[in-house]
Amino acid sequence: xxxxxxxxxxxxxxxxxxxxxxxxxxxxxxxxxxxxxxxxxxxxxxxxxxxxxxxxxxxxxxxxxxxxxxxxxxxxxxxxxxxxxxxxxxxxxxxxxxxxxxxxxxxxxxxxxxxxxxxxxxxxxxxxxxxxxxxxxxxxxxxxxxxxxxxxxxxxxxxxxxxxxxxxxxxxxxxxxxxxxxxxxxxxxxxxxxxxxxxxxxxxxxxxxxxxxxxxxxxxxxxxxxxxxxxxxxxxxxxxxxxxxxxxxxxx
Numbered sequence: 001x002x003x004x005x006x007x008x009x010x011x012x013x014x015x016x017x018x019x020x021x022x023x024x025x026x027x028x029x030x031x032x033x034x035x036x037x038x039x040x041x042x043x044x045x046x047x048x049x050x051x052x053x054x055x056x057x058x059x060x061x062x063x064x065x066x067x068x069x070x071x072x073x074x075x076x077x078x079x080x081x082x083x084x085x086x087x088x089x090x091x092x093x094x095x096x097x098x099x100x101x102x103x104x105x106x107x108x109x110x111x112x113x114x115x116x117x118x119x120x121x122x123x124x125x126x127x128x129x130x131x132x133x134x135x136x137x138x139x140x141x142x143x144x145x146x147x148x149x150x151x152x153x154x155x156x157x158x159x160x161x162x163x164x165x166x167x168x169x170x171x172x173x174x175x176x177x178x179x180x181x182x183x184x185x186x187x188x189x190x191x192x193x194x195x196x197x198x199x200x201x202x203x204x205x206x207x208x209x210x211x212x213x214x215x216x217x218x219x220x221x222x223x224x225x226x227x228x229x230x231x232x233x234x235x236x237x238x239x240x241x242x243x244x245x246x247x248x249x250x251x252x
Contacts, residue, residue, distance in 0.1 A: 001143055001150060001250040002026040003180070006045050007037035007071070008220050009191060011244035015048055016041040020067040021154045021182065021221045021242075024051050027143060028252055030125050033059040033082070034141050034152055036071030043074050045244060056082045058124050061103075061115075062154035062181075063138035064090030069103040076111050083116040085130055089137040090117070097188075121170075131167060134158040142167060146251045148177035148215070155182045155222050161207045164214065177250060178216040179208075180242065183231075186224025194226035201227050205234025218242050 004024040011017035020037035024046070033056045036042050046053050053075060059082050061069055072084055094102035108115065120139060121131045127144040133153075140163060141152040149171055153163055160183050164176055185201060187193030194201070208214045208231075217235055219228065220242030232239050 003248045005246045007042050008242050008244045015244045031056050035068040036075045038067040040074030042071045059084045061086035064103050073107045085116045088117040148175035151179045153181045155184050176214045180218040182221030183223040185227035191224045201230040205231040
């Protein structure tokens with residue numbers, strides 16, 4: 001399994017960063033996309049990284065927020081066949097502190113035939129599962145590999161420890177090889193601030209290490225730099241930063 005980060009809040013020179021997230025995956029001979037960032041910049045990065053989005057066979061939307069969804073408007077311009085699997089409640093308006101942060105309603109109307117809405121759980125492909133969690137419009141993408149589960153949850157609004165604990169119950173014989181995504185730990189003033197108390201972030205890191213025994217953690221986006229530093233204290237070499245253009249490989 002090969003994973004390319006097409007969009008994240010940070011990027012090296014030559015690529016575009018935005019407050020968004022997008023993963024391209026090659027898995028058991030198929031090509032898949034999870035999220036598309038907030039605008040058409042994902043097309044630029046894909047071109048620079050040698051990713052042909054026209055060949056994506058199926059896509060998924062992790063949850064109904066603009067910074068993960070609205071880039072599909074550009075994706076549909078280059079890919080005319082792939083459906084986007086999402087939970088039905090992505091169509092409901094999402095407001096945060098009096099600001100609309102939901103999916104662009106015009107895109108949902110214009111491309112309504114491209115969105116495959118269902119509660120799940122269901123398969124994006126054999127071995128590639130979409131698992132809903134406690135947040136009404138959010139789901140994880142879970143890939144079975146020879147070394148265990150590789151889990152993608154782009155913002156973990158339900159809490160990364162709760163999400164992974166639920167998945168361990170659903171896949172009791174499978175260890176968690178890796179988790180990739182944002183952990184929603186930044187404060188209201190952005191990625192340079194901390195949302196929860198430091199001791200809570202320490203507890204999250206300890207649970208990922210000890211209770212859940214996650215071998216590799218790749219995080220960024222809405223995690224925030226203060227929370228990342230605290231997680232690093234707990235997770236050490238298991239923790240890696242997400243960034244636009246990064247490529248990760250896991251044995252199928």
